[in-house]
Amino acid sequence: SQQGEEDPQALSIQEGENATMNCSYKTSINNLQWYRQNSGRGLVHLILIRSNEREKHSGRLRVTLDTSKKSSSLLITASRAADTASYFCAGGKDTGRRALTFGSGTRLQVQP
Amino acid sequence: IAGITQAPTSQILAAGRRMTLRCTQDMRHNAMYWYRQDLGLGLRLIHYSNTAGTTGKGEVPDGYSVSRANTDDFPLTLASAVPSQTSVYFCASSPGGNTDTQYFGPGTRLTVL
Numbered sequence: 001s002q003q004g005e006e007d008p009q010a011l012s013i014q015e016g017e018n019a020t021m022n023c024s025y026k027t028s029i030n031n032l033q034w035y036r037q038n039s040g041r042g043l044v045h046l047i048l049i050r051s052n053e054r055e056k057h058s059g060r061l062r063v064t065l066d067t068s069k070k071s072s073s074l075l076i077t078a079s080r081a082a083d084t085a086s087y088f089c090a091g092g093k094d095t096g097r098r099a100l101t102f103g104s105g106t107r108l109q110v111q112p
Numbered sequence: 113i114a115g116i117t118q119a120p121t122s123q124i125l126a127a128g129r130r131m132t133l134r135c136t137q138d139m140r141h142n143a144m145y146w147y148r149q150d151l152g153l154g155l156r157l158i159h160y161s162n163t164a165g166t167t168g169k170g171e172v173p174d175g176y177s178v179s180r181a182n183t184d185d186f187p188l189t190l191a192s193a194v195p196s197q198t199s200v201y202f203c204a205s206s207p208g209g210n211t212d213t214q215y216f217g218p219g220t221r222l223t224v225l
Contacts, residue, residue, distance in 0.1 A: 035216075042216035045215070088154060099170060104152060
């Protein structure tokens with residue numbers, strides 16, 4: 001079963017607009033990570049937010065985490081055509097099965 | 113520095129055949145992972161290794177085996193391939209512990225006929 005579920009499954013926006021993707025997870029986590037995957041490629045880490053953090057920024061990326069609602073959001077500001085990719089959230093834990101559990105991803109299409 | 117490499121890039125395999133997917137990292141990471149990615153299902157963990165000499169089962173381990181004889185290599189073996197194992201397989205590594213950032217290989221596209 002998936003730990004994270006992204007919403008929406010697909011998103012199409014115009015270049016320059018902001019893109020917001022949401023992630024919900026089921027069990028407790030120590031951190032929530034977001035990854036990007038270009039078509040036919042491996043995943044690339046974007047940003048990690050720990051369970052004791054509520055918001056984190058990295059360049060045009062802004063991530064929030066609400067542990068009470070078991071949800072996270074990824075905001076990409078001023079999107080570019082090169083941001084077109086699939087985005088995955090993944091929950092990390094320190095105990096139990098020691099690996100990330102990924103959601104099914106959001107496919108983002110940025111129209112030039 | 114290559115990072116993490118996988119071989120082969122793609123493979124078509126007859127059902128019942130044995131196949132080993134190779135994964136090598138040069139970052140001296142302690143932990144390594146194998147995932148499979150199927151359309152609409154995201155990535156699912158097959159097996160993992162927290163350190164050389166140890167391995168563990170993930171979410172979907174049946175039909176797969178792994179070994180971790182040294183830090184750098186983490187091969188995934190399909191003893192007798194079945195069509196349901198058609199997927200894209202990704203190897204990943206992290207410096208240590210499950211909460212670290214994971215670094216992914218380019219993937220192996222496997223088709224079992």
